[in-house]
Each structure stands twice: as structure tokens, then as C-alpha cells.
Amino acid sequence: MTALIELERATKRYAGDVVALDDVSISIGRGELAGIVGPSGSGKSTLLNLIGTLDRPTSGTVRIDGHDVGELSDREVSALRSQLIGFVFQQFHLTAGVVALDNVADGLLYAGVPRAERLRRAAAALQQVGLSHRMEHRPHELSGGERQRVAIARALIGHPPLLLADEPTGNLDSAAGAGVMDLLRGLNSDGTTILIITHDQQIATSLPRRLPISDGRMQPIAPPGIGATKEICHES
Amino acid sequence: MSRELIPGRLSLPDLVRVGQAGLRARPLRVLLSALGIAIGIAAMVAVVGISSSSREDLNRQLQSLGTNLLTAGPGKNLFGEDVHLPAESVAMVGRIEPVTSVSATALVQDASVYRTDKIPAGQTGGIQVLAAQVDLLPTISGQLAEGVFLNEAIAQYPAVVLGAQAADHLGAAPHQQVYLGKQWFTVVGVLQPAPLAPELDNAALVGWPAAEKLLGFDGYPTTIYARAVEDDVTAVQKVLATTANPEAPNEVDVSRPSDALAAQQAADATLNALLLGLGAVALLVGGVGVANTMVISVLERRGEIGLRRSLGATRAQIRSQFLAEALLLSTLGGVGGALIGSLVTIGYAFSRGWPAVVPPWALAGGLLATLVLGSIAGLYPAIRAARLSPTEALSTP
Numbered sequence: 001m002t003a004l005i006e007l008e009r010a011t012k013r014y015a016g017d018v019v020a021l022d023d024v025s026i027s028i029g030r031g032e033l034a035g036i037v038g039p040s041g042s043g044k045s046t047l048l049n050l051i052g053t054l055d056r057p058t059s060g061t062v063r064i065d066g067h068d069v070g071e072l073s074d075r076e077v078s079a080l081r082s083q084l085i086g087f088v089f090q091q092f093h094l095t096a097g098v099v100a101l102d103n104v105a106d107g108l109l110y111a112g113v114p115r116a117e118r119l120r121r122a123a124a125a126l127q128q129v130g131l132s133h134r135m136e137h138r139p140h141e142l143s144g145g146e147r148q149r150v151a152i153a154r155a156l157i158g159h160p161p162l163l164l165a166d167e168p169t170g171n172l173d174s175a176a177g178a179g180v181m182d183l184l185r186g187l188n189s190d191g192t193t194i195l196i197i198t199h200d201q202q203i204a205t206s207l208p209r210r211l212p213i214s215d216g217r218m219q220p221i222a223p224p225g226i227g228a229t230k231e232i233c234h235e236s
Numbered sequence: 237m238s239r240e241l242i243p244g245r246l247s248l249p250d251l252v253r254v255g256q257a258g259l260r261a262r263p264l265r266v267l268l269s270a271l272g273i274a275i276g277i278a279a280m281v282a283v284v285g286i287s288s289s290s291r292e293d294l295n296r297q298l299q300s301l302g303t304n305l306l307t308a309g310p311g312k313n314l315f316g317e318d319v320h321l322p323a324e325s326v327a328m329v330g331r332i333e334p335v336t337s338v339s340a341t342a343l344v345q346d347a348s349v350y351r352t353d354k355i356p357a358g359q360t361g362g363i364q365v366l367a368a369q370v371d372l373l374p375t376i377s378g379q380l381a382e383g384v385f386l387n388e389a390i391a392q393y394p395a396v397v398l399g400a401q402a403a404d405h406l407g408a409a410p411h412q413q414v415y416l417g418k419q420w421f422t423v424v425g426v427l428q429p430a431p432l433a434p435e436l437d438n439a440a441l442v443g444w445p446a447a448e449k450l451l452g453f454d455g456y457p458t459t460i461y462a463r464a465v466e467d468d469v470t471a472v473q474k475v476l477a478t479t480a481n482p483e484a485p486n487e488v489d490v491s492r493p494s495d496a497l498a499a500q501q502a503a504d505a506t507l508n509a510l511l512l513g514l515g516a517v518a519l520l521v522g523g524v525g526v527a528n529t530m531v532i533s534v535l536e537r538r539g540e541i542g543l544r545r546s547l548g549a550t551r552a553q554i555r556s557q558f559l560a561e562a563l564l565l566s567t568l569g570g571v572g573g574a575l576i577g578s579l580v581t582i583g584y585a586f587s588r589g590w591p592a593v594v595p596p597w598a599l600a601g602g603l604l605a606t607l608v609l610g611s612i613a614g615l616y617p618a619i620r621a622a623r624l625s626p627t628e629a630l631s632t633p
Contacts (some may be wrong), residue, residue, distance in 0.1 A: 032558070049626075049627045052546065054542075054545065054546060054625075054626040054627045054630070055626070055627045056627070067241065072241065073551075074550055074551050075241075075242075075243050075550050076241040076242075076243075077241075078243045078545070078548050078549060078550040078551075078553075079242055079243040079244075079548065079550075080240040080241050080548075081246060081545075081546060081547070081548040082243065082547060082548020083241070083548070085546075087546040087547075089543075089630070091539070092541075093539055093543040093630075095257070095540065096261065097260075097261055098257065106547065107547055109250060109549075110243065110246065110544070110546065110547055110548040110549045110550075110553060111243055111244040111543075111548060112243075112244025112245050113244070114247075115249070115250065154547075194508070207362075
């Protein structure tokens with residue numbers, strides 16, 4: 001069985017010769033809980049976009065579940081996203097004015113699932129994140145932590161093998177953030193591969209695997225408990 | 237090991253629901269841009285509806301009045317001089333086989349009618365004094381508003397029947413007197429407007445013998461009215477001139493008043509085409525409004541587009557979503573416009589006493605136009621939305 005995520009010498013170059021990601025090779029297996037850690041501007045969002053198939057590498061290959069993303073058509077890559085990947089964003093991206101249940105059900109809108117089934121599974125997903133009492137609430141009636149839980153429910157409603165979380169606790173206070181992290185850990189122990197992007201060292205150190213990145217390059221892995229700064233990495 | 241990568245189908249109800257949700261989030265803007273379309277459609281439906289109603293009214297009028305009335309009058313001779321019909325022409329026309337009834341009026345030269353003898357001679361009000369035969373009314377399908385018409389007895393005496401407009405102008409009613417040809421005449425009746433003989437509306441009708449005795453009338457008819465059997469009207473029309481004046485048929489003007497009414501309707505059609513064009517311009521402006529709304533909507537909703545892409549929406553599905561929104565928006569305007577246009581038609585027709593007719597093809601055409609317009613207006617924004625790269629869309633909050 002191949003790794004779920006496989007990057008081989010992936011490079012992303014933007015117009016004006018800006019290299020956002022330089023020759024990155026990583027492999028993440030099924031069931032892992034890993035963190036891409038780095039300061040802002042380090043290229044971690046670009047890396048997440050490549051892994052999330054939202055963008056394609058300028059050179060090198062990105063394989064998700066064995067599919068070479070660069071080779072896929074728009075239809076295929078969209079199908080891949082709807083079947084294999086769940087996204088959780090820092091800004092939640094919930095639809096304003098629409099109740100939590102419908103927001104979550106939208107997670108299956110493009111998977112060809114009938115509406116009644118979507119709603120049934122949305123209710124189950126909301127229960128899984130502990131929000132069954134908030135189904136009929138609109139986003140502005142929910143706390144930040146609750147909104148992020150709704151977003152997580154939407155990401156996991158299709159039971160994707162891979163969950164990508166971009167700074168999931170970035171807009172939350174520490175208590176709500178800890179709750180969200182507990183939820184993600186729980187999902188991981190149920191078998192979902194989870195990749196978290198964060199610049200929060202505290203969260204990073206709590207993860208089983210860290211992938212430090214800076215200036216668009218992967219850094220050698222720092223041992224647990226020690227900060228993933230460049231100097232220390234070289235020493236170790 | 238790897239699954240087949242085939243995107244799920246977005247069902248039509250889901251597509252409509254997604255489009256609706258997009259519109260519901262911005263109700264005021266949606267209402268205003270739908271209004272643009274509605275005004276255009278309403279204008280076009282109302283123009284078509286009002287002209288159809290007026291045509292329907294004319295058709296009903298013609299049906300009740302008949303289209304088999306012909307008139308003949310003296311024209312001019314080859315030298316451009318006024319001529320007159322022979323005195324016996326009325327009787328001769330009556331002898332044409334398919335003619336069922338015939339009557340005549342004659343202009344009484346140099347006679348004018350005034351409210352009293354104190355009115356200056358110049359203020360005739362344009363009212364013509366006509367000598368009328370007693371059987372005039374049934375022949376032209378005329379109706380009395382009040383009083384009685386001339387009969388063999390009354391026609392001998394200074395009595396007058398006024399056309400609708402003339403009565404109004406003189407402020408006269410039956411049993412009052414008017415000053416006609418320097419004598420007092422008693423008003424015996426007032427006519428209703430006569431659509432087939434509008435020249436009677438502003439006329440004062442006196443008896444044929446009375447005109448000869450009291451007003452120095454020469455006895456030559458100036459308008460012969462003839463009813464013919466419906467199927468033979470054209471044939472009668474051909475021989476009418478020869479019959480009325482066998483010596484100089486070229487000096488007779490023959491016409492069919494119902495044709496004149498229809499021609500007036502045709503003249504209105506030109507105006508209608510102009511108004512319809514204005515409606516089309518309004519509709520076009522409405523379409524530009526929809527396109528504008530949709531372009532802004534795409535710019536504002538990049539985050540939503542990015543999210544939908546991350547949820548697995550294909551470019552085509554994003555395109556369909558915005559196209560569906562534009563179509564729903566313009567359909568909203570189209571239906572509203574058709575409704576407003578119909579109400580305007582009904583209101584206007586009611587105020588004119590016409591039957592209200594809104595042709596179904598006008599409604600269907602209006603809706604079709606909005607659908608075409610909606611797809612054209614929505615196409616560019618939809619393509620823009622679909623082309624947006626997911627990462628770019630997600631990076632804007």
C-alpha cells in the first residue's frame with residue numbers, strides 16, 4: 001500500500017520568479033497525525049494547497065492516494081477532493097444565514113448524495129463533534145469554537161481518509177482551541193489521516209510528527225520537545 | 237486500489253436550491269436588478285396588451301356594426317371642380333340587387349347652427365348642417381342617445397337631430413331650440429357617436445323637405461350610405477360609382493368606412509412598434525443590470541467559490557450555479573414584469589371600456605426573452621467564477 005500523500009521534488013514558482021516551495025519531498029502514511037510547522041511566509045500554505053489539490057506544482061509530482069494530481073483533469077481533481085479530502089479553514093468559511101445542519105450537509109453537495117441522505121448524515125456528523133443541540137443555529141449564533149466544530153463536521157461528513165486543517169485554532173481562544181485539537185485527535189484515532197498547518201509551537205510539539213518548513217524548504221526534523229528553529233535543527 | 241475519480245452529479249433541484257440561496261442572501265440587490273428586467277417586460281407586455289385590447293374592441297364594434305356599409309359621395313371632375321351627384325342617385329343605388337338598404341345625407345350649403353341668435357356668425361363650431369333621409373339611422377347602425385329621429389312628419393318642420401359632439405358643443409337637449417340658418421329649430425333627438433359615419437358626430441340633421449323649404453337646399457345628395465349583402469360587398473363597391481352617376485363615374489368617391497377604421501388601427505401599429513422598441517431598450521438595460529449584479533456577486537463571493545471548489549465542485553458546477561442564479565434573477569423579473577404588464581393592460585382597458593386582452597404569445601415571448609437575456613447576462617460572470625483558481629478564491633476572506 002502506497003503512502004496517502006507523496007510529494008516528490010515538488011516546486012511551486014509564482015509569477016516574478018517567486019519560489020514559494022522549493023524541491024519538497026515528503027511522504028505521509030495512512031492514519032498519521034502530522035503538523036506542517038513554520039512561520040508565516042514559510043510556504044506552508046502553498047504546501048497545503050498542493051496537498052489539498054487546490055493547486056498544482058510547477059515541477060515535481062504530488063500524489064494523493066496514488067493519483068498524480070498534475071495528470072488529472074479539473075473534473076477528476078474535483079472528484080478527488082470530494083471523495084478523499086476534507087478541509088478545515090482558519091476562517092471557518094461557513095455560509096452566513098444558513099443553519100448549521102445545512103452548512104454541514106453542503107459538505108456532500110458535490111458527492112452525488114441525495115438531499116435527505118445528506119441531511120441525515122449531517123445530523124450524525126454534528127453529533128460526532130458534540131453539536132447536536134446547535135443544528136438549527138446560524139453561524140452568527142455560534143461561538144468561534146462551535147463554528148470551527150461545524151466546519152469540522154462538514155469536512156468529515158463524507159468520511160474522507162484525509163483531513164487538512166489550515167490553522168484550525170488560529171481564530172480561537174486557547175480553551176476553544178484545545179477543544180478543537182482534542183476533536184481532531186479523536187478523529188485521528190478513528191483512522192483519519194490528519195495534516196495540520198500551524199505556526200503555534202505548543203500545538204506543534206503536541207503532534208506525533210512535525211514537518212518544519214521555512215523559506216519554502218523542508219527542514220530536518222527536530223526532536224520532540226525542542227523548538228523547530230533552524231539553528232537547533234542543524235545542531236541535532 | 238485507487239478509486240474511480242468521477243465527480244458527483246449536482247441534481248437540478250440542488251442547483252436551483254444553491255442558486256436561490258445565493259439570491260436570498262442579498263434580497264434588496266436582487267429586487268432592484270429584477271425590477272430592471274420587470275420594467276422592460278412590463279412595458280412590452282402592456283404595449284402588446286393594450287393594442288390587442290383596442291383591436292379586440294374594434295373587432296367587436298365592427299362585428300356589431302357590420303363591415304358591409306359602403307358610402308358614395310361626389311368627388312371632383314377632371315378639372316378639379318366640385319361636382320354633385322344626380323338627385324336620383326339614391327334611388328338608383330337602391331336598385332342594385334345585393335343592396336339591402338340605402339340612405340343619404342346632403343350638405344346644406346351656407347347654413348350654420350348656433351346656440352342662440354346672439355352668437356357671432358363666425359363661431360359655427362365647425363358643425364355641418366346636413367339634410368338627412370328618415371331611414372338614415374338603421375342603414376349606418378346609428379343609435380339615439382335621447383329623443384327621437386326624424387320621421388316623415390317631423391321632416392317637414394324646423395326640427396333637428398344633433399350628432400353627439402354637436403349636441404355637446406351646443407349644450408342642447410331635446411325640446412330646446414337652436415338657431416339654425418337664421419331660424420329657430422327645435423331639437424328632437426341626439427345621436428350616440430357613430431363609428432361608421434363619424435361625419436355625423438359633428439353635424440345637425442334636418443329633414444330633407446324642411447331643408448328644401450326653409451334653407452334653400454338644392455336636393456343633391458352628398459353622401460349615399462348603402463348596406464349590401466356581406467358576400468357581395470366588393471362587387472357592389474365596384475359598380476357603386478357607375479350606378480350613382482352613370483354619366484361620370486370617375487367623379488364619385490366610393491369608400492368602405494370599416495376599412496377606414498381598420499386603417500386607423502394599422503396606423504396605431506406603427507406607434508406600437510416604436511413603444512415596443514422602447515420596451516426592448518428598457519429590457520436590455522435591465523439585462524445589463526443583471527450582468528452587473530452578477531459580476532459584483534462573483535467578486536464578493538470568492539471565498540464561497542473557493543469553499544465550494546474545496547468541497548469538490550467542478551468548474552462546470554460553479555458555472556452552472558452562477559448561471560442558475562442569473563436565470564432565476566431574470567425569471568423573477570420576467571414573471572413580475574408580465575404580471576405588471578397584464579395589470580396595466582387590464583387597468584387601461586377597463587378605463588377605456590375595452591375588453592382586456594393579453595395575448596398568451598406576448599407573455600410567453602416575454603418570459604423567453606428574459607431567459608435568453610438571463611443566460612447572456614449570466615454567462616460572463618459564471619465563466620469568471622469558474623475560472624477563479626481555488627487557492628486565489630480561498631485567500632480572499
